[in-house]
Amino acid sequence: MKLLKKLIAVVALVPALSLASEATFPLDHVQDRTKDLSALQNGAKLFVNNCLNCHAASAMRYNRLKDIGLTDDQIRNNLLFTSDKVGDLMKVAMAPRDAKDWFGAVPPDLSVIARAKASGDGSGADWLYTYLRTFYKDDTRPTGWNNMVFPNVGMPHVMWESQGVRTAKFAEEKDAHDPSKVVHKFAGFEQVKPGKMSAIEFDNATADLVAYLAWMAEPAQHTRKRLGVWVLLFLGIFLILAWRLNASYWKEVK
The missing domain is CATH 1.20.5 (Single alpha-helices involved in coiled-coils or other helix-helix interfaces)
Known part of the structure; x- marks a missing residue:
């Protein structure tokens, strides 16, 4: 009985330990745009142009985008690659072995990423919104980029041309628990090269992309809530x- 109690205690601590090991960067709240068809359509365009080159969404078919107001012709002319069909799943041509060689790991499927990243600190949409906006230049990383929400991330900043190039500034402070130690505290970003979008425009585009990811994770979420x-x-x-x-x-x- 004592052994069983110990095992139960260990199992109960596993989620807490896993969360504690992750970065605790504060998440920014993003407005829910999953009912805004224009935002979802723009988010779908951003997803196909920026994410679908490496990340698959194998639980979603292109023709499901008709639920956000797009026609078959609009999907075919604007969102499909040459060899794809409207009824196909959103898959990538990149082989898993090549992905592992280039990035160190196979890029995860994004079908339900918005639900997978939900935690007690915020919604999955908040996590994605903050993550996509906190890339910074770091020449010590293989890709040349790092991230505040996901330190030492293997993914490069695919939207850097829109946001521009930024570096992160860190200030040295004494550890509150151990004054003999020095910790590096984030002190903001410094814009090195401007992007094609202003900060407000980039935040707005990112919110549209996150709205699409949240919708894709559960297209029938609003119907479920009404029922x-x-x-x-x-x-x-x-x-x-x-x-x-x-x-x-x-x-x-x-």
């Missing part, structure tokens, strides 16, 4: 009827 409200209302009415019927039945028995 959930009706189901709860039905259960509430049924509960009242069952309660009154039960009272009426036992009244006759007594």
Whole structure:
């Protein structure tokens, strides 16, 4: 019994330990745009042009984009590669072995990345929004880029031309728990080279991309929520009827 209790305690601590090992960079909140069709359409375009070269979304078909207001012709003319068809899954041509050689690991499938990154510190959308906006130039990394949310990330900054080139500034401070140690605290970004977009335009484009990723993770999320409200209302009415019927039945028995 003691051994079983110890095993249960260890298992319970595993999620906490895994979260503690991750970076604790504060997440920026992003507005929910999953009901905004224009934002989703722009996000789908950004996803295909910037993400789909390396990352697959194998649980999503191109023709599902009709749910966000696109026609087959719009999908075919603007979002498909030459050999793809409207009914195909969103896959990449890059071989896993090549991806591992180039990036050190196979880029993850992004079908449900917005749900996978959700945690107690914020939604998956907040994580993605902050992650995509906190790349900075770091010549010590193989790709030349690093990230504040995901330190030592293997992914390069694919949207650097839009955001521009930035470096991260760090200030040296004494550790609050151990004054003999010095810690490097993030002190902001410094713009080295301007991008094609202003900071506001880039943040807006990133929010559209994140909205698409959140929608793609569960295209029927709003339908599910609407149905959930009706189901709860039905259960509430049924509960009242069952309660009154039960009272009426036992009244006759007594």
